[in-house]
Amino acid sequence: MFCKLALGNVRRSFRDYGVYLLTLTFGVCLFYTFNSVEDQGAILYLREKSHETVRAILTVLSVLSVFVAVVLACLILYAHRFLLRRRKKELGCYLLLGMSPGQVSRLLILETVVTGLISLFAGLILGSAASSGLSALTLSLFQMDVSAQLGLVFSPGAAMKTAVCFGAILLLVMALSGVEVTRARLIDLLRGERKNEVLPLRPLSASVIQFVAGVACLLIAYGILLNFGLVTALVILPLCAAMLILGTAGTLLLFRSLPGFVLHGVKKRPALYYRGLNLFTLRQWLSRVHSTYLSQTVIAILLLLAMGITASSVGLNSTIQSLTDEQAPFDLTVQNRSADQSGPVDLDAAIRAGGAENALAWSYDCLLYYNDPAVTGLEEASGAIALSDYNALVEHLGRPAYSGPLPHLLTWEEDVPATGGLGMQCILVEDDVAQRLEVRRQLWSADYAGDKQTAEGTILPLISGATQGLDGPDIRTDSRLDLYQETMGSKILVLFLGLYLGFTFLLAAAAVLALQQLSQGADNARRYALLGRLGVEEKALARSAAHQVTLAFLLPLGLGLIHAAVGLSAVNQVITVTGNLDSSSGSLSAAALLLAVYGGYYLATLLSCRRMALSAAHRQREE
Structure with missing residues (x-):
C-alpha cells in the first residue's frame, strides 16, 4: 500500500x-x-x-x-x-x-x-x-x-x-x-x-523614469562594447566594470519598470485592456514580473551567455575551417628549396614509376625565380613567377586568371597558391621575362583521387624516395590533411566547451523560468476557480493561462537576443583581424539548440498551467 x-x-x-x-x-x-x-x-x-x-x-x-x-x-x-x-x-x-x-x-x-x-x-x-x-x-x-x-x-x-x-x-x-x-x-x-507573494505597488511615473534610465544604461554599455572593441573593453578594468555594471543595471531597470510602464500604456487603449480576460491576464503577468525582476534579470543574462557562447563556438569553428582552407588550397604541395643549386626533381616521373599515377586527380609542376629588379623593374618582392604558371594554379582553384598589366606585385589576397604558404612575396612576370631570371625554387602541387588518406600514404613515400639520393635537396612537404589535424584539437575543444556551457546556461534559465510560471499557475488556481464561478468559459481560461506563459517566456528571450546580437557583433570585430566569424551557421545552430530546450520547457509549462486553470474551474463547477 x-x-x-x-x-x-x-x-x-x-x-x-x-x-x-x-x-x-x-x-x-x-x-x-x-x-x-x-x-x-x-x-x-x-x-x-x-x-x-x-x-x-x-x-x-x-x-x-x-x-x-x-x-x-x-x-x-x-x-x-x-x-x-x-x-x-x-x-x-x-x-x-x-x-x-x-x-x-x-x-x-x-x-x-x-x-x-x-x-x-x-x-x-x-x-x-x-x-x-x-x-x-x-x-x-x-x-x-x-x-x-x-x-x-x-x-x-x-x-x-x-x-x-x-x-x-x-x-x-x-x-x-x-x-x-x-x-x-x-x-x-x-x-x-x-501563502502567496505580497506585491507592493509602485508609482507609474517612477516606472517610466526607470525604463528610460534602463534603456540609457544599455545604450551606454553597448556603445562601450562596440566602440572600444571586445578585447579593449575586457582588458581595461574600468571599461569592463562600467560595461558589465551598466548592462546588468539596464536589464534590471527594464524588468523593474516594465509593469507600471506597460500598464500605463495599455490602459490608454480601453478596447484592448477590457477585451475578454486581457485585464486579468495582463495584471497577472505583470505582477509576476513586478515581484521577480531580479530572477528575470538573471534569466536574461543566462540566455545571453547560452546563445552567445554557442553561436560563437560553432561560428568560430567555421571560421577556423575557412582559414585552414586558405592555407591549404591543394591536397599536397612540395617545395624544392634547393632547386637553385641541384635543379628541379621530376616528381611526376617518380610517381609514374611507382605505379601511383591513379592516386592523383591533378598535379602541376612549376618554378619560382629570384627577382632581379634590373630585369623585372620592381624591387618590392624577393621572388617571381611566370604568368602561365600562376594562371594554371589559380584556374584550377576556380579563380579568374590574371589579365592585367605586367609586372604585377601580388598582394596577400592573390598570392601564389600553395599549401603551407611560400613565406615570400612574389611578382607576376611574362613567361619570356621569367626565362631571363635565375631559378630559386621548384613548386609541385597535387590533388588526390579517391580516399585522401590512402592516396597520401602512397604518394609521400615515392616523393621521399625520389629526393633521398640527391645532393642536399631542401624539400618541404605540406599536406592539407596535416594542417587539418593540427587545428582539429583546438576546434573540438572550442566546440565542446561552447556547447557544454551554452547548454548548461540554457537549461538553467529555461528550468527556473518554467518553475516560476508553474508556481504562479498554482497560485492562480483559486482565481481561475472564481472566474469559472462567474461564468467565464473554459476556453477563455485556458487561453489566459497560455498567454501568461507565452509572455513570460518571450520577455527574457527577447532581451537576451538583443544582448546576444550586440555581443556577437563585438566578437565579429575581433575575428575580422584574420577572417569573419561565420555567424550564420553559429546563429542557426544556437537557434536549433534554443528551440529544442527552451521550446520544450515552454510547451511543458504551457500544458501544465492550462491543466491547472481548467482543473480549478472544473472543481468549482462541481462544488
Missing part, C-alpha cells in the same frame, strides 16, 4: 509538474553526453593519431563537469523545493490522517528514488542519442574519411559517472526533504497553498 501510494504520487506529479521530470532528464542527458566524449569517434580518431590536445580536451571537460554538476545540483534542488511547496497541503493531510513525519519522509524518499530511476533511464537513452549526434557533428569537422568512427556507442564509464553524480544529488534532495517535513508545523503545511 505504501509503495502503491508512492507510485500514484509520482504519476500524478509527473502529470501536473512535467517540468520537474524534464529538468532531471535533461540534466542526466547533458552530463552523460559530455562525459562520454572520450569514447566518441572524434576523440578516438585523434587518439589513434597521438594528437597532443586529446589530454587537454579531456582534462578541461572533467574540470568543467564539476561546475556543471554544481549547477545541476542547484537546479534540481530548486525544482524539488518547488514541487514540495506545491504539495504542502497534501503532506499536511497525510500527517492529519495519522502518518508520522518519519513515514511521510520515507514516502518522499521512495518517490524520489522512483523519479530518479525513471529520469536516469530516460536521460541515458536521450544522452546516447545526443552523444552520437555530437560525435557526428565533430566528425563532420574532419576533411577526411572517418566513416568508420560513426555509429551509436554507449559509454559504461560515463554512465557510471553520471549515475554516481546523479545519485549524490538525489541523496541530498532526500535529506533536505526529510528535514523540511520533520521541521514543518502541521498548520503551515495545510495553509501552504495560501
Whole structure:
C-alpha cells in the first residue's frame, strides 16, 4: 500500500509538474553526453593519431563537469523545493490522517528514488542519442574519411559517472526533504497553498523614469562594447566594470519598470485592456514580473551567455575551417628549396614509376625565380613567377586568371597558391621575362583521387624516395590533411566547451523560468476557480493561462537576443583581424539548440498551467 501510494504520487506529479521530470532528464542527458566524449569517434580518431590536445580536451571537460554538476545540483534542488511547496497541503493531510513525519519522509524518499530511476533511464537513452549526434557533428569537422568512427556507442564509464553524480544529488534532495517535513508545523503545511507573494505597488511615473534610465544604461554599455572593441573593453578594468555594471543595471531597470510602464500604456487603449480576460491576464503577468525582476534579470543574462557562447563556438569553428582552407588550397604541395643549386626533381616521373599515377586527380609542376629588379623593374618582392604558371594554379582553384598589366606585385589576397604558404612575396612576370631570371625554387602541387588518406600514404613515400639520393635537396612537404589535424584539437575543444556551457546556461534559465510560471499557475488556481464561478468559459481560461506563459517566456528571450546580437557583433570585430566569424551557421545552430530546450520547457509549462486553470474551474463547477 505504501509503495502503491508512492507510485500514484509520482504519476500524478509527473502529470501536473512535467517540468520537474524534464529538468532531471535533461540534466542526466547533458552530463552523460559530455562525459562520454572520450569514447566518441572524434576523440578516438585523434587518439589513434597521438594528437597532443586529446589530454587537454579531456582534462578541461572533467574540470568543467564539476561546475556543471554544481549547477545541476542547484537546479534540481530548486525544482524539488518547488514541487514540495506545491504539495504542502497534501503532506499536511497525510500527517492529519495519522502518518508520522518519519513515514511521510520515507514516502518522499521512495518517490524520489522512483523519479530518479525513471529520469536516469530516460536521460541515458536521450544522452546516447545526443552523444552520437555530437560525435557526428565533430566528425563532420574532419576533411577526411572517418566513416568508420560513426555509429551509436554507449559509454559504461560515463554512465557510471553520471549515475554516481546523479545519485549524490538525489541523496541530498532526500535529506533536505526529510528535514523540511520533520521541521514543518502541521498548520503551515495545510495553509501552504495560501501563502502567496505580497506585491507592493509602485508609482507609474517612477516606472517610466526607470525604463528610460534602463534603456540609457544599455545604450551606454553597448556603445562601450562596440566602440572600444571586445578585447579593449575586457582588458581595461574600468571599461569592463562600467560595461558589465551598466548592462546588468539596464536589464534590471527594464524588468523593474516594465509593469507600471506597460500598464500605463495599455490602459490608454480601453478596447484592448477590457477585451475578454486581457485585464486579468495582463495584471497577472505583470505582477509576476513586478515581484521577480531580479530572477528575470538573471534569466536574461543566462540566455545571453547560452546563445552567445554557442553561436560563437560553432561560428568560430567555421571560421577556423575557412582559414585552414586558405592555407591549404591543394591536397599536397612540395617545395624544392634547393632547386637553385641541384635543379628541379621530376616528381611526376617518380610517381609514374611507382605505379601511383591513379592516386592523383591533378598535379602541376612549376618554378619560382629570384627577382632581379634590373630585369623585372620592381624591387618590392624577393621572388617571381611566370604568368602561365600562376594562371594554371589559380584556374584550377576556380579563380579568374590574371589579365592585367605586367609586372604585377601580388598582394596577400592573390598570392601564389600553395599549401603551407611560400613565406615570400612574389611578382607576376611574362613567361619570356621569367626565362631571363635565375631559378630559386621548384613548386609541385597535387590533388588526390579517391580516399585522401590512402592516396597520401602512397604518394609521400615515392616523393621521399625520389629526393633521398640527391645532393642536399631542401624539400618541404605540406599536406592539407596535416594542417587539418593540427587545428582539429583546438576546434573540438572550442566546440565542446561552447556547447557544454551554452547548454548548461540554457537549461538553467529555461528550468527556473518554467518553475516560476508553474508556481504562479498554482497560485492562480483559486482565481481561475472564481472566474469559472462567474461564468467565464473554459476556453477563455485556458487561453489566459497560455498567454501568461507565452509572455513570460518571450520577455527574457527577447532581451537576451538583443544582448546576444550586440555581443556577437563585438566578437565579429575581433575575428575580422584574420577572417569573419561565420555567424550564420553559429546563429542557426544556437537557434536549433534554443528551440529544442527552451521550446520544450515552454510547451511543458504551457500544458501544465492550462491543466491547472481548467482543473480549478472544473472543481468549482462541481462544488
